[in-house]
Amino acid sequence: MSIRQPSSHKTVFDFLKQLQREIDAQDLYLELQRRGKKIGLATVYRALKTLHKQGSIQERMSTNGKSLYSATSFHQQHHLNCLHCQRSIVIDNCPINGKLDRWFQSQEFKVYYHTLEFFGLCTDCQEQEAFRQS
Known part of the structure; x- marks a missing residue:
């Protein structure tokens, strides 16, 4: 039995795959808003945490302490x-x-x-x- 991911996870993952570069959570949220996606900032953070735990995305810490995210296929x-x-x-x-x-x-x-x-x-x-x- 497979567990379906929430649509917010798919939205975040699809965006990161398309983006092909690193981005922090707040900029990702703002970009999704600009594209008309109805997703909250807390939901973006939850999706990033889950996708990272699954190995679908990677996270690295910038020199200013921000977490940067990208798809592992990048x-x-x-x-x-x-x-x-x-x-x-x-x-x-x-x-x-x-x-x-x-x-x-x-x-x-x-x-x-x-x-x-x-x-x-x-x-x-x-x-x-x-x-x-x-």
């Missing part, structure tokens, strides 16, 4: 995050993907997605810091 991105200017630079190729896949298989663990985040200073902020120190 190309997995990894980031270099600058703690000073809050810029997030996409790493195009995951440097550990093959090793992780083999390790997950050896652990008999099904992975829906993974994240790889590095935190530090971007080139511009490093230069500004060096200038201030001289």
